[in-house]
Amino acid sequence: DDTPKRGGILTMARIADVVSFEPVVPSDNMSIWAKLLIFQLLVRTNPSGDGVVPDLATSWDISDDKRTYTFHLNPKATFSDGTPVTSEDVAFSFGRTVYDKDSPWGSLFPKLTMETPDVHTIIFKLQQDWAPFLAAASLHGAAIVPKAYFNKVGVNVFADKPIGSGPFLLTEWKKGDSVTFGRNPHFWDPNRPYLDGVVLSIVADDNVRMLKAQSGEIDIGTQVPFNQVDKLKHASGLDIQIVPYTRIDWIQFNEKLPVFQDVKIRQAINYAVDKEAIIKAVLFGYGEVPTTFLPKMFMADVTDKPYPYDLAKAKELMAASSMPTGFTVKCLINSGDTIFAQVAQIVQQMLLPLGIKISIQPEEGNTVFAQTSAGQYEMAQGYMTSDIFDPCELVAFAGAGDEGSDSVWTFYNNPKVDQLATAALGELDEAKRRGIYLDMQRQVFADAPYLWLYWTPAITAMRDNVHGFRVLPTGNYWLEDVWKS
Amino acid sequence: MQVVAASLVFIPLALMRRSPMAEQPLLSVIGLDKYFPLRRSLVAGFMGQPQHWVQAAQGVTFTVARGESFGLVGESGCGKTTLGRLVLGLLPVDDGAIRFDGQDVTKVDPATRRALRRQMQMVFQDPYSSLNPRMRIGRAIAEPLRLHGIVPADQVEHEVARLLERVGLPSSAAGRYPSELSGGQRQRVGIARALSVRPKLLVADEAVSGLDVSVRAQVLNLLDDLRRDLGLTLLFISHDLGVIEYLCETVGVMYLGTMVENGPTSQVFARPAHPYTRALLASIPRADPTLAQSDETPLAGEPPSPVNPPSGCPFRTRCPDAQGMCETSPPRVTLPGGRWAACHFAAETMNAQLQ
Amino acid sequence: MLTYIVRRLLLMIPVALGITLAVFLLVRLIPGDPARAILGIHATPVLMAAVRARLGLDRGIGMQYLLYLRSLVQGDFGISYYYGQPVAQLVLGRMVPTLVLLLYSTIISLVIAIPAGILAATQQGRGADHVLRVVATAGLGLPSYWTGFILILLLSVTFHLFPIAGYGNTWGARLYNLFLPALTCALNVAPLVMRALRTSLGEALGAGFIDTARAKGLPARAVLLSHALRVAILPALHVLGLNIGFLVGNTVLVENVFAVPGLGQLMISSIGTRDYPTIQMVTLMFGIIVVLIYLITDLGQIMLDPRVRRSEIG
Amino acid sequence: MKHWPRNLKLGLGLMMGWVLVAVFGPMLLPGDPTAMDLMHSLHPPSLAFPFGTDNLGRGVFTRVIYGTRTDLQIALFCVVPAFVIGTTVGLVAGYFGKLTDAISMRLVDIAVAFPFFVAVIAIVAVLGPGLKNMYIAVAAVGWVSYARITRAEILVVKQADYVQAARLLGFGNTRILAHHILPNVIVQAAVYATSDAVLDIFLGSSLGWLGLGAQPPLPEWGLIIADGYSFVSQAPWISGFPGLAIVLLAVSLSLLGDGLADALRPELGRA
Amino acid sequence: MVDLLTVDHLGIGIPRGSNTVALVEDVSFTVRAGESYGIVGESGCGKSTTIRAIIRLLTGKARITRGAVRFDGVDLAQAKESALQSIRGAGIGMVFQDPLTALNPVLTVGRQIAEGLRYHGQLSAADRHARMLEAMRLVGLPDPARIAASYPHELSGGQRQRAAIAIALIASPRLLLADEPTTALDVTIQAQILRLLSDLRSRLGMALVLVTHDLGVVAQTCDRVAVMYSGRIVEEAPIRRIFENPRHPYTVALLNSIPRGSRAGHPLHPIAGMPPDPAHRPSGCSFAARCPNRQTDCEAVAPGWTPDAGGGGFACFHPARAHAEVPHG
Numbered sequence A: 001d002d003t004p005k006r007g008g009i010l011t012m013a014r015i016a017d018v019v020s021f022e023p024v025v026p027s028d029n030m031s032i033w034a035k036l037l038i039f040q041l042l043v044r045t046n047p048s049g050d051g052v053v054p055d056l057a058t059s060w061d062i063s064d065d066k067r068t069y070t071f072h073l074n075p076k077a078t079f080s081d082g083t084p085v086t087s088e089d090v091a092f093s094f095g096r097t098v099y100d101k102d103s104p105w106g107s108l109f110p111k112l113t114m115e116t117p118d119v120h121t122i123i124f125k126l127q128q129d130w131a132p133f134l135a136a137a138s139l140h141g142a143a144i145v146p147k148a149y150f151n152k153v154g155v156n157v158f159a160d161k162p163i164g165s166g167p168f169l170l171t172e173w174k175k176g177d178s179v180t181f182g183r184n185p186h187f188w189d190p191n192r193p194y195l196d197g198v199v200l201s202i203v204a205d206d207n208v209r210m211l212k213a214q215s216g217e218i219d220i221g222t223q224v225p226f227n228q229v230d231k232l233k234h235a236s237g238l239d240i241q242i243v244p245y246t247r248i249d250w251i252q253f254n255e256k257l258p259v260f261q262d263v264k265i266r267q268a269i270n271y272a273v274d275k276e277a278i279i280k281a282v283l284f285g286y287g288e289v290p291t292t293f294l295p296k297m298f299m300a301d302v303t304d305k306p307y308p309y310d311l312a313k314a315k316e317l318m319a320a321s322s323m324p325t326g327f328t329v330k331c332l333i334n335s336g337d338t339i340f341a342q343v344a345q346i347v348q349q350m351l352l353p354l355g356i357k358i359s360i361q362p363e364e365g366n367t368v369f370a371q372t373s374a375g376q377y378e379m380a381q382g383y384m385t386s387d388i389f390d391p392c393e394l395v396a397f398a399g400a401g402d403e404g405s406d407s408v409w410t411f412y413n414n415p416k417v418d419q420l421a422t423a424a425l426g427e428l429d430e431a432k433r434r435g436i437y438l439d440m441q442r443q444v445f446a447d448a449p450y451l452w453l454y455w456t457p458a459i460t461a462m463r464d465n466v467h468g469f470r471v472l473p474t475g476n477y478w479l480e481d482v483w484k485s
Numbered sequence B: 001m002q003v004v005a006a007s008l009v010f011i012p013l014a015l016m017r018r019s020p021m022a023e024q025p026l027l028s029v030i031g032l033d034k035y036f037p038l039r040r041s042l043v044a045g046f047m048g049q050p051q052h053w054v055q056a057a058q059g060v061t062f063t064v065a066r067g068e069s070f071g072l073v074g075e076s077g078c079g080k081t082t083l084g085r086l087v088l089g090l091l092p093v094d095d096g097a098i099r100f101d102g103q104d105v106t107k108v109d110p111a112t113r114r115a116l117r118r119q120m121q122m123v124f125q126d127p128y129s130s131l132n133p134r135m136r137i138g139r140a141i142a143e144p145l146r147l148h149g150i151v152p153a154d155q156v157e158h159e160v161a162r163l164l165e166r167v168g169l170p171s172s173a174a175g176r177y178p179s180e181l182s183g184g185q186r187q188r189v190g191i192a193r194a195l196s197v198r199p200k201l202l203v204a205d206e207a208v209s210g211l212d213v214s215v216r217a218q219v220l221n222l223l224d225d226l227r228r229d230l231g232l233t234l235l236f237i238s239h240d241l242g243v244i245e246y247l248c249e250t251v252g253v254m255y256l257g258t259m260v261e262n263g264p265t266s267q268v269f270a271r272p273a274h275p276y277t278r279a280l281l282a283s284i285p286r287a288d289p290t291l292a293q294s295d296e297t298p299l300a301g302e303p304p305s306p307v308n309p310p311s312g313c314p315f316r317t318r319c320p321d322a323q324g325m326c327e328t329s330p331p332r333v334t335l336p337g338g339r340w341a342a343c344h345f346a347a348e349t350m351n352a353q354l355q
Numbered sequence C: 001m002l003t004y005i006v007r008r009l010l011l012m013i014p015v016a017l018g019i020t021l022a023v024f025l026l027v028r029l030i031p032g033d034p035a036r037a038i039l040g041i042h043a044t045p046v047l048m049a050a051v052r053a054r055l056g057l058d059r060g061i062g063m064q065y066l067l068y069l070r071s072l073v074q075g076d077f078g079i080s081y082y083y084g085q086p087v088a089q090l091v092l093g094r095m096v097p098t099l100v101l102l103l104y105s106t107i108i109s110l111v112i113a114i115p116a117g118i119l120a121a122t123q124q125g126r127g128a129d130h131v132l133r134v135v136a137t138a139g140l141g142l143p144s145y146w147t148g149f150i151l152i153l154l155l156s157v158t159f160h161l162f163p164i165a166g167y168g169n170t171w172g173a174r175l176y177n178l179f180l181p182a183l184t185c186a187l188n189v190a191p192l193v194m195r196a197l198r199t200s201l202g203e204a205l206g207a208g209f210i211d212t213a214r215a216k217g218l219p220a221r222a223v224l225l226s227h228a229l230r231v232a233i234l235p236a237l238h239v240l241g242l243n244i245g246f247l248v249g250n251t252v253l254v255e256n257v258f259a260v261p262g263l264g265q266l267m268i269s270s271i272g273t274r275d276y277p278t279i280q281m282v283t284l285m286f287g288i289i290v291v292l293i294y295l296i297t298d299l300g301q302i303m304l305d306p307r308v309r310r311s312e313i314g
Numbered sequence D: 001m002k003h004w005p006r007n008l009k010l011g012l013g014l015m016m017g018w019v020l021v022a023v024f025g026p027m028l029l030p031g032d033p034t035a036m037d038l039m040h041s042l043h044p045p046s047l048a049f050p051f052g053t054d055n056l057g058r059g060v061f062t063r064v065i066y067g068t069r070t071d072l073q074i075a076l077f078c079v080v081p082a083f084v085i086g087t088t089v090g091l092v093a094g095y096f097g098k099l100t101d102a103i104s105m106r107l108v109d110i111a112v113a114f115p116f117f118v119a120v121i122a123i124v125a126v127l128g129p130g131l132k133n134m135y136i137a138v139a140a141v142g143w144v145s146y147a148r149i150t151r152a153e154i155l156v157v158k159q160a161d162y163v164q165a166a167r168l169l170g171f172g173n174t175r176i177l178a179h180h181i182l183p184n185v186i187v188q189a190a191v192y193a194t195s196d197a198v199l200d201i202f203l204g205s206s207l208g209w210l211g212l213g214a215q216p217p218l219p220e221w222g223l224i225i226a227d228g229y230s231f232v233s234q235a236p237w238i239s240g241f242p243g244l245a246i247v248l249l250a251v252s253l254s255l256l257g258d259g260l261a262d263a264l265r266p267e268l269g270r271a
Numbered sequence E: 001m002v003d004l005l006t007v008d009h010l011g012i013g014i015p016r017g018s019n020t021v022a023l024v025e026d027v028s029f030t031v032r033a034g035e036s037y038g039i040v041g042e043s044g045c046g047k048s049t050t051i052r053a054i055i056r057l058l059t060g061k062a063r064i065t066r067g068a069v070r071f072d073g074v075d076l077a078q079a080k081e082s083a084l085q086s087i088r089g090a091g092i093g094m095v096f097q098d099p100l101t102a103l104n105p106v107l108t109v110g111r112q113i114a115e116g117l118r119y120h121g122q123l124s125a126a127d128r129h130a131r132m133l134e135a136m137r138l139v140g141l142p143d144p145a146r147i148a149a150s151y152p153h154e155l156s157g158g159q160r161q162r163a164a165i166a167i168a169l170i171a172s173p174r175l176l177l178a179d180e181p182t183t184a185l186d187v188t189i190q191a192q193i194l195r196l197l198s199d200l201r202s203r204l205g206m207a208l209v210l211v212t213h214d215l216g217v218v219a220q221t222c223d224r225v226a227v228m229y230s231g232r233i234v235e236e237a238p239i240r241r242i243f244e245n246p247r248h249p250y251t252v253a254l255l256n257s258i259p260r261g262s263r264a265g266h267p268l269h270p271i272a273g274m275p276p277d278p279a280h281r282p283s284g285c286s287f288a289a290r291c292p293n294r295q296t297d298c299e300a301v302a303p304g305w306t307p308d309a310g311g312g313g314f315a316c317f318h319p320a321r322a323h324a325e326v327p328h329g
């Protein structure tokens, strides 16, 4: 029976707590994915991760010069306190995202002005050509909040007691334990959500989280450990959902170090590591060898496989490099990350034939981040996920040398890449833009500022009575279509 | 050796004025006071509640002549051990003087005191805790010999054997641990150790109380021999009157931190002048069934708390003869035969014993 | 009694001051920058400087400590860098599960340790004694996260006796939920208590007053329970009190495995996020819990032992 | 020797066995405890792999044998500094009393107020993960127990007649402390050390699990258990065998402790 | 007088390895109703072991290996635990050596005294309380109500010993076993306790077995006395005979080592050597090695029991000379 049924509470176990429901600032996934249950966005990423679909805006018009975007808001949209959503609220929310001093998202938007001709229409006028505007508009950081309430209570209270126009509303937040959502009675669609509520509980331990899913104590357990996927697939009453996700893992090189300024060494390392073997041993096959420096996402579709496992070639490159007999290097890893500890050990072994001796330096996660971002490291573990479907965010973060992050603090800086990245932002023709990105990705890959390891999917365990649940490429999930039988 | 104690005058000032040439006592204790503070809580201190003191010694005065054996008796907790420790300098005195060999040991500098202290040794009551359980007998005795260079290094071993022999132990005992010895044997080791530094004064604190009758006899004989052979002076602390009577020429009877009677043992025991001494003597079970059990009723009640001693005569709360005047401090009544007793009725009590 | 408690509480002041200083310094020494932790990957020097200024991290460390003490006295424990909320609110909410877990596991420890200790003491040197001692040692040496998980596999997954993890909403559910974590903690502590009880009960059974009790014609059970155990339980409780620190530390691990929203979990996560005010207060709370538990066990000792009662309170 | 209690003999024998395993085990084993063989991951115990293999294809047996070294080292390096510092502080505080005592005991009070485990986690978080820092952290907080034990013992022994006798014989403080007091108080601390060692191994494995203790690929029992933790239901042998090893070592240590305690009793008691 | 307690060829041993070490061998004696019987001997000779065996409260692994202990016709050596429970306290009371450890430190004195009645007869709590106060008054404890509510550590040594006696007496036993009841006490207090025991005996008609190493105490308290040496009774006699005409050389030696009066009149004669280790007793007389009268036959076989006219006897081949008649003094 496929007709959705009303009622029921969906319990979902995740590994960590929400930090805050402040709409703009938090950049941790637990907060982002939770806040998307209570807020609407203007538009949202589609399930295939290559475009947007309506959310608060039911439709939009784009001017021919692609500088003017007119969004028509859903007139039925209402905040959970009963006040209707107006274009004023949208302008306010976007204003914070684009201009607020605490907002980290400013660089995703061009210079723009907003106009609100009526309560249900908002017009964005861009001052420059900006191809990824729709993608940027789908950013979680641009969630729509009620201006009046927000201004009344202030950002700190709002972060704890948010109000949105999404399908759910926050009913209880037991810090460190669980976040409970109820149905938003004012949601624009009277039929949805089907669920009466959602409980996001915290179960940090992988084993325990899976056992809870298996036993039916929870409906959904996120982040299934790779080694358990095969076993859980056969567990009765449990469905394992494996969907592509915009995450790529790597080991990065600090190019301030002379050895890593030598591209041959970086390439040699990329050749010497058998990623297939790692994926098999550590991820139990649930991963892919990346073909580009971006996560598996829109426009990240370089299909030539640039660094197959080729020890002979690696040795050749090494012999021709500035350190033909090898060297010793430290690799920072996150001490709590058992998966990566294994990866690091394998990489350590695989690089021995090149004479590269890695000493693994585990540090507590925050220290790793602090040292990496301060440029005080030699090699380090790293990964990224994308907040939007368009590559522009990550290209700026991990490829461009002139942005704030110095290519994730590898200090990789290729002016050609920077130039291409800037060009892509303003290129309104999609085919051409794709071409620019392809060129750029090939360039970054050739320069090998990272040892790319794998793309991993989002793997979720859910009870077989849960319907309509799907993790999007951006990692989040919309639960208004979910129902339990 | 004949004892001269009987001729001493028991007035401190007079005692101090005596010329050193004359038969100077080895030890004289003059007006010794010792109070232990009773632990009190911090809060009580804050609140200014009064500090309580345990009266362990109060105005204790006596002398011990060279070569004499002085017995100290009294019930448990009356301050005998404290007195012994004060004499040895193991506890600081609160008031009074202790003259050893002419020097006031309470006033000398630490170095001199250390040297003096070596001339006074102690035999402890408990033979089990008086020896380091982890040290062989031989080493325990050799250690002071070596440290103070009492004999040349190459003769230490010989000296240890000699000392062991002196106290009646085989020289093979040197290789044993205390746990391998019996109580009496340990007590002898303790004596040998004390003798190793060739002291002039030996304080024996209940040195035979823990021992069996037959072993006790051995140790008593040993102490007596030592005294005779080495001219040792003995301060013998015990609550066993039989032993005191046997070993000591002079006796001091203590009650609640004060000395209540002092004099030649034979006279004191024959005609006690203080009612407490009388009660004490009546309480000794005599190993002779033909002696009718003393018809004196045993002392009633328990000794009063030393924290709260009775005013006046400390014994008055249990004394069968107590009268109103006993609420004032009793005089020290000097009696014939070099005796004194701290009781208003000392002379009467003593004379009553004649009948 | 009251003065005794007052005295003990007064004595706690220097200890508490010492704890605050130690905690404060310790936390400052943790490498890593809270500003960066708050801002995440979007940290820019300007934003970071702003955050530091907002948090008062730009002042001298002595000043920071004095300010910290001043606000402590005012009952202000600061704002969590991470959650942006008053720490007090955050931490106090987490105390309840930890305290319940502690109390619960203490009770379970005693429930396990007392019969086991009695058995071992009365069977001293025989089979049951040896078996119990080996089992106890095993309980002591095995990491609690591992035994915890094995317990889940055994009791929850195989026999469906208990929920796998979580905390629960009603007190009934909580007690039910916390049973396994409490048992896991207890498995580490019970052996210590059992061993202490075995020794003390063994000693008590050889004591003179046991002979007196038997000579009165008391039945064996009465001798054991109302004479020997009454005396022997005191040293065992003392050992329990001494090991409360260990038990408290253990909750850190166990809370993580069993998803109990307590102080331990908060501590681990705030170390991860460099949430100074939170770490400070959590550690302070742990310290206070331990000191209070010492006080309680000492008081218990005094209540149960007339010998200490007078000398301590006098 | 013939009068040694059975527990002591057993405990010493077992501990000797462990030391032998630690010293010679690695020499006799051909394998490298860190060498991976991704083709043979998660093999159940077999003739070739007596304890099976982990997910990286490393022989659990080899790792457990090599781990003996690490874990004995943990026991030693955690216990010895804490022991030395603690007994010294306890000795000085207990013997000299007064101000020294008051100060050190307040210090002890503060250190005691930190739950041992919490303090170690916090300190390791400060210093960075790894065994070396764990040793430092344990020494920083672990001395307290030894100080308390030693002090309590000293307060008793100090009053013992044989110490008074030593004073009377004119021995100096150092001599009395070293020859007469220390040998009689150290034993309690030594007995405690055996159970403390068990606790430290426990601590090591827990820190390993939090990623703060021994670091991969070092073979360490706690770490092997942690490695095997995510495979408990699939490959129980990975964590089971090192778990067994911990239990056995713990039993050996506690036998040794009980034996030591037994051995010392009759000597002190009244024969 | 009737025989209340008969100890018959009692042997007590302790397993060591595969064999048994005899702590007490072949001990026989009889105590009549209302009589006061003393057992003396040096430390370790087996006095405590013997009387503990009577109510079967041996320490450690010590066991009765042979013989019988008949009390009121029941052989206690064979009796079941339940039977013993009803005899302990009600039939036989016992006072243990050390008043400090004989009382449970965490229970009030009153409770410990009254407890003895709980399992003997069906008295109400109020009755038990009344009996308790009465027993405390009987042993001369002042202010019974206050002391009943106190804990042992709050009492003096003498008070504790009295409380221990009250515990033993509360169920009105017909036999009181007292193991060194005064060794830990001051002489003046000792005198009080000994006086108390004598009074109680004459008032309640209770028999008393008094174990001590203090011959003075025995001399003042007992009608008959047994001298033990190395696990055996070596001599038994009415009290005056022992002191005036000791026959066994050990008894003689024991009397000679007591200081009586000053040194001058009575030199002490300690017994040389030490008693044998129970595990290595010689095959002959245990005292032979230390005995001044020793002859070759002593070392061959243990001497048998020689009864004497006064109702006692001794175990010796070469006893001290018997006086024709006990002189009166």
Ligand SMILES: Nc1ncnc2c1ncn2[C@@H]1O[C@H](COP(=O)(O)OP(=O)(O)OP(=O)(O)O)[C@@H](O)[C@H]1O
Pocket (backbone or CB within 6 Å): B036, B037, B054, B055, B056, B074, B075, B076, B077, B078, B079, B080, B081, B082, B083, B239, B306
């Ligand atoms: N260090 C101390 N602190 C406080 N009070 C003490 C101390 N030493 C002894 N006392 C008290 O001083 C009094 C005298 O004690 P002391 O040991 O000298 O008596 P004693 O006559 O030797 O007794 P015993 O016969 O029991 O050995 C007692 O009340 C005792 O409790």
Ligand SMILES: Nc1ncnc2c1ncn2[C@@H]1O[C@H](COP(=O)(O)OP(=O)(O)OP(=O)(O)O)[C@@H](O)[C@H]1O
Pocket (backbone or CB within 6 Å): E014, E023, E041, E042, E043, E044, E045, E046, E047, E048, E049, E050, E058, E059, E060, E061, E062, E213, E278
């Ligand atoms: N449970 C036991 N285990 C081993 N030896 C024991 C045990 N009970 C008694 N003994 C030994 O038996 C002998 C007799 O001991 P017992 O206590 O009867 O002597 P005692 O005459 O009462 O001595 P004391 O006067 O010292 O009390 C001693 O050598 C003692 O060591």
Ligand SMILES: [Mg+2]
Pocket (backbone or CB within 6 Å): B080, B081, B082, B205, B206
């Ligand atoms: Mg004394």
Ligand SMILES: [Mg+2]
Pocket (backbone or CB within 6 Å): E047, E048, E049, E097, E179
């Ligand atoms: Mg005895």
